[in-house]
Amino acid sequence: MLYAILAYHASGVVESWTPDEDAAVMADLASVRERLLAEGKLGPAARLGPTEGAFTLRGSGAGMVIDGPFAETKEQLLGFYVVDCATRDEAIEAARSLRSANPTAVYEIRPIPLYLPGVPFPVTESVEN
Template sequence: MFYAILAYHAEGVVESWTPDEDAALMDDLLKVHDRLVREGRMGPAARLGPTVDARTLRGPGAGTVLDGPFAETKEQLLGLYVVDCADDEAAAEMARQLRGANPTAVYEIRPIALYIPGAPLSP
């Protein structure tokens, strides 16, 4: 089963890092990423752009595009991973490994399904 692991962090903290601090964190995360890729368990991963550039589509019909993510938490979604795990516990363990490299981040873990209810993604 595929799971999405969503990486949350206080955006101001991430933006305050020096280029060297950011590079050091990315080096630690890439060690985890590279191992998971070698194991064939890592799908796409991305660091998202700043929330000031985020837009939200909402409303009836074609909807309206509004500025901002309108998050109601102190952390913002800054990136995501798509990983292949046997079950919920395996996905949680993978998130723990990522958190080991980035201990101040929050990771949300969600199973991924197609829009058709109950139809799982297949590898």
């Protein structure tokens, strides 16, 4: 079963980290990602940009584009991991490994009933309107 592990963090905390603090957390998370990859369990993963650049499409018809994050909450979605785990407990253990690398984050785990793998996304430096 594939599971999505969604990483949340209190708004403003990650942005307050020094470059060295951010690099240390990312290095710890990289260790977890490398282990999950070596075990053949890691699928796509991404660190999302700040919520200031987020926008939401909602409403009927063609919808309306609204600036800002998709939810009104103190915690914002920072990124996600897709893991292939045989059991729910195995997915929880993968999330616990990520949490050990970034203990102040919150990790939501959701089963993925349908996954259509495709070509990898290209690496981009920045996105402009």
